[in-house]
Structures are given as structure tokens and as C-alpha cells.
Amino acid sequence: MDLKKTLFIAFVLLGTFEAKSQSFAGLSLGSSNNDNHIETVWFQHQLTDRFSAGVQVRYSQIRYRFVDAIAINDGSTVFGGLVLGFKLKETDRYRLNFNLTSSYRYLSNDERPDLEESTNGLELDPNILLDLKLSDRITLHTGAMLRTAMQFGETPILDEQLPSAIVLAGLSYSVNNHSVALRAYTGPMNGAAGDSMKYFNQISIGYQFTFGEKSSQFSFFNF
Amino acid sequence: MKVKTIILALLLSSISSVAFSQESTQTESQSIGFYFQPEYSAMFLNDHVGNAVGFGLGITTKNEKWDFGIRYYGRSGPINPKEYELVLPAGETYKGKSSIMLGHDHGFLGLEAAYNLRLKNDRLMIRIPVSFGQLGAGFYLKGDDRYTPDGERTSVWEDKLQGGSDAGFGFCSEFGAQFIYQLSAKNEHIHIMMGASYLNTYGYESFLGGKDFYNNKVRASVGFRFSF
Numbered sequence: 001m002d003l004k005k006t007l008f009i010a011f012v013l014l015g016t017f018e019a020k021s022q023s024f025a026g027l028s029l030g031s032s033n034n035d036n037h038i039e040t041v042w043f044q045h046q047l048t049d050r051f052s053a054g055v056q057v058r059y060s061q062i063r064y065r066f067v068d069a070i071a072i073n074d075g076s077t078v079f080g081g082l083v084l085g086f087k088l089k090e091t092d093r094y095r096l097n098f099n100l101t102s103s104y105r106y107l108s109n110d111e112r113p114d115l116e117e118s119t120n121g122l123e124l125d126p127n128i129l130l131d132l133k134l135s136d137r138i139t140l141h142t143g144a145m146l147r148t149a150m151q152f153g154e155t156p157i158l159d160e161q162l163p164s165a166i167v168l169a170g171l172s173y174s175v176n177n178h179s180v181a182l183r184a185y186t187g188p189m190n191g192a193a194g195d196s197m198k199y200f201n202q203i204s205i206g207y208q209f210t211f212g213e214k215s216s217q218f219s220f221f222n223f
Numbered sequence: 224m225k226v227k228t229i230i231l232a233l234l235l236s237s238i239s240s241v242a243f244s245q246e247s248t249q250t251e252s253q254s255i256g257f258y259f260q261p262e263y264s265a266m267f268l269n270d271h272v273g274n275a276v277g278f279g280l281g282i283t284t285k286n287e288k289w290d291f292g293i294r295y296y297g298r299s300g301p302i303n304p305k306e307y308e309l310v311l312p313a314g315e316t317y318k319g320k321s322s323i324m325l326g327h328d329h330g331f332l333g334l335e336a337a338y339n340l341r342l343k344n345d346r347l348m349i350r351i352p353v354s355f356g357q358l359g360a361g362f363y364l365k366g367d368d369r370y371t372p373d374g375e376r377t378s379v380w381e382d383k384l385q386g387g388s389d390a391g392f393g394f395c396s397e398f399g400a401q402f403i404y405q406l407s408a409k410n411e412h413i414h415i416m417m418g419a420s421y422l423n424t425y426g427y428e429s430f431l432g433g434k435d436f437y438n439n440k441v442r443a444s445v446g447f448r449f450s451f
Contacts, residue, residue, distance in 0.1 A: 069378070089254070089451065091451075093412065094451055096257055096451065130259060130449055130451075132412055132449065142259065142447075142449060144259065144261075144278050164297070165276065165277045165278060165297050165330070165332075167261040167277075167278055169261075187276050187299075188275075188276060188277075188296075188298070188299035188302075188328070188330060189297075189299070190297070190328070190330055193376075193378035194328075194363050194377070194378045194381065194390065195376050195378045198300045199299040199300070199302060
């Protein structure tokens with residue numbers, strides 16, 4: 001691709017991102033029965049009224065995860081991925097969203113060096129999410145996450161986690177361009193012929209900053 | 224390459240130009256609705272009460288009389304402390320033991336249809352759901368027993384110790400009734416739910432569970448209903 005074409009595409013992309021719309025940036029801290037602690041940072045940009053896209057990076061210290069379908073308790077993971085947000089319906093009181101986070105996973109196995117040093121994987125987190133305004137500042141978030149995960153490498157396990165019945169609940173408090181949120185997940189999981197997580201719990205607290213022209217009274221919520 | 228570049232430019236431009244041209248709100252009563260019902264269930268099995276977590280979600284018809292969606296719930300091992308004893312055949316042991324205590328779990332995913340019966344009291348509704356789908360359930364090694372003597376995957380040993388059928392799959396049907404009560408007169412979207420369902424399984428069988436572990440059983444549930 002020559003320089004002119006590269007500049008042309010870069011110009012169009014810049015124009016797209018400069019459209020009058022909101023952007024969101026945030027960070028969250030959490031803990032789950034997979035991980036002792038999880039840190040997440042993200043940036044999300046509203047591309048159209050109904051569609052937003054962004055990036056998310058996550059680091060975690062392992063509590064209980066599986067490598068080659070064998071449980072380990074020591075190691076770390078890094079996730080990097082794309083987040084797509086689709087607004088399905090919105091009124092003054094509520095908004096219904098479908099969010100899809102697709103993350104590449106790198107796992108460093110500090111416990112079992114006889115297993116692969118690192119494990120490459122893919123995690124898909126489709127979420128159906130309801131945002132319901134309880135007051136001007138407080139919003140209730142609830143919905144379902146159908147987490148699916150795959151392990152690649154020498155021992156591929158494509159059903160490491162099958163779509164699971166995970167319920168999520170959260171509350172966010174917003175003032176001007178600032179939001180803080182508490183979010184919890186709970187629900188059964190399955191996959192890898194039973195050699196996987198059987199139940200999932202996670203709780204996290206996050207902060208999000210909104211900038212750009214306000215286009216919706218609801219903040220993006222994917223902490 | 225030129226064509227590809229032009230198509231990409233047009234695509235990106237169109238994303239820009241349609242931004243916020245759509246209406247940001249919709250009239251609540253003019254469109255198909257949506258429901259989401261997270262729930263906890265108590266499953267009344269032969270010798271104990273199992274705990275399950277799950278949800279139903281889907282769409283509601285414009286007249287709000289019918290729901291169509293999916294039902295998904297699981298009776299996962301970590302929230303069900305009851306254990307089952309697997310006695311091994313004479314002369315056979317696992318890590319030196321002639322009997323092992325096993326955990327158990329179960330999951331159901333199916334299609335759901337429900338009729339919503341509105342009562343004179345605006346805040347109370349009776350919902351009659353019917354669902355049909357697939358059930359999977361099994362018995363598994365727990366704790367240190369998950370670390371197998373030969374380093375093989377745990378599921379391989381679970382299968383070996385239970386005659387090749389540590390888990391089973393089959394179809395499952397449910398029907399029942401739920402009371403749905405609007406929590407606040409000012410907010411028509413949030414309800415509490417309480418109900419019961421009757422379960423039948425078709426084709427499910429496992430070594431320890433037999434054919435009737437989940438067949439001909441009752442499940443009672445409490446939860447919320449969010450509907451729009």
C-alpha cells in the first residue's frame with residue numbers, strides 16, 4: 001500500500017473518530033474464583049447512535065485456572081481484545097444492549113513447567129445487558145453473559161468453556177462525566193468434558209470517564 | 224487495491240455520516256418487548272434438594288401476552304455440597320481407595336414459550352411457561368481426587384471409574400406457573416418472581432444417576448423479572 005492510500009485511509013478514520021460522539025475510558029479492579037485480582041483498562045468510542053467499538057486490556061493473577069484441562073493455582077494472564085457494543089433499544093428509562101468482547105489470552109503457567117510455558121487462547125464474552133435508571137444518578141445493570149473460551153497451541157481445547165449461564169448485576173453512580181460502578185457475576189460454567197471451571201463468581205469496582213459530545217443519557221457499561 | 228480502498232473509505236464515511244441520524248429513543252408501547260428473568264431454583268431430587276442458578280430471556284409480543292425465548296440454568300457442583308459414594312468393584316481401587324465420594328452437576332438449555340395472564344390487580348401477573356431442550360448431567364471427582372495417579376485428564380478417569388457413563392445427555396421438558404409482582408407502582412419494569420415447574424427427562428441416563436435422577440421432579444424458583 002503506498003503512502004497516498006495510507007494517508008487517505010488514516011484521514012477517513014480520523015474523520016470517523018471526530019464525528020460528534022462520546023468516548024469512554026476507564027479502569028476497574030476485581031477478584032474472582034479464577035483470579036486473585038484482575039485489573040482492566042478500556043477505551044470505547046461511539047461510532048453511530050447504535051454502535052460503539054473499543055479496546056480492552058486485562059491482567060490477572062491466577063487463583064484457579066486450567067492449562068491443558070489440568071487445574072493450576074499459580075500464574076498470570078493477559079487479555080487483549082476488541083469490544084463491540086450494540087444498542088438494541090432505548091427509552092428515557094432504560095437501554096437494552098448487546099456487547100461482545102473478543103479477547104486473545106496469554107497465560108503464564110508458573111506452577112506446572114512440564115505443561116506448556118504459555119497458553120494461547122481466545123475468550124468470547126457475549127453479554128445481553130439492561131441498563132435501568134433508578135434515579136438521575138443511579139443506574140441498575142443486569143443481564144446475562146454467555147462466556148466461551150478456547151485453548152490453542154500444542155493441545156487445542158476448543159470447548160474449554162462452553163457458553164454458560166452467568167448472571168450479572170451491577171449498579172453505577174454517575175455525576176457529570178464521571179461514573180463509578182460495582183459489578184458482580186455469578187453462575188454455573190461447563191466445558192472440556194468437565195475439566196474446567198464449574199462455577200464462576202466475580203466482583204469488580206470500576207471508574208469510567210466520558211468525553212465528547214453527549215449522545216445518550218446512558219454511559220457505556222462493560223466494566 | 225483501488226476498489227478495496229474506495230469501498231473501505233465509503234464504509235467508514237457512511238459510519239460517520241449516519242451517526243446520530245437515527246432516533247435515540249423509541250416509544251415503549253409500539254415495539255416488541257424484552258424480558259430477562261434471573262433466578263435461583265431449588266430442585267427436589269430423590270434424596271436431597273439441589274441448588275441451581277440461571278435465567279430466562281427473550282422477547283415479548285406487542286400485546287404483552289406471550290414470551291418467547293431461551294431458558295438456561297445449571298445445578299453446579301460447587302453450590303451443591305451433597306456427595307454421592309461410588310463403590311468400586313472388588314479388587315479395584317483409585318489412589319488406594321475402594322470407594323470415592325463424587326460431586327455432581329447438571330445443566331439445561333432450552334427454548335421457552337410463556338403465556339402471561341394479566342389479573343385485575345395491575346401489579347400482579349401469572350405466567351405459564353413451557354420449555355423444551357437439552358439436559359446434561361454427571362458425577363465428578365472432587366478435591367485431591369482430581370489429580371489423577373497417571374497425570375491423565377480427570378474426565379478420562381471419571382469415565383473409566385463409572386463404566387463409561389459418568390455423565391449423560393437427554394432431552395428435558397418443563398411446564399409450570401409463576402407469580403410475577405411489580406415491585407413499585409412507579410416502575411413497571413422491575414418485578415419479583417416466584418414459581419414452580421414440573422420436569423421430565425427423555426433419554427438421560429448415567430452410571431450413578433440412573434434414568435430417573437431428574438425425571439418426574441419439581442423445581443421451585445425465585446428471582447426477578449425485568450421487562451420492557
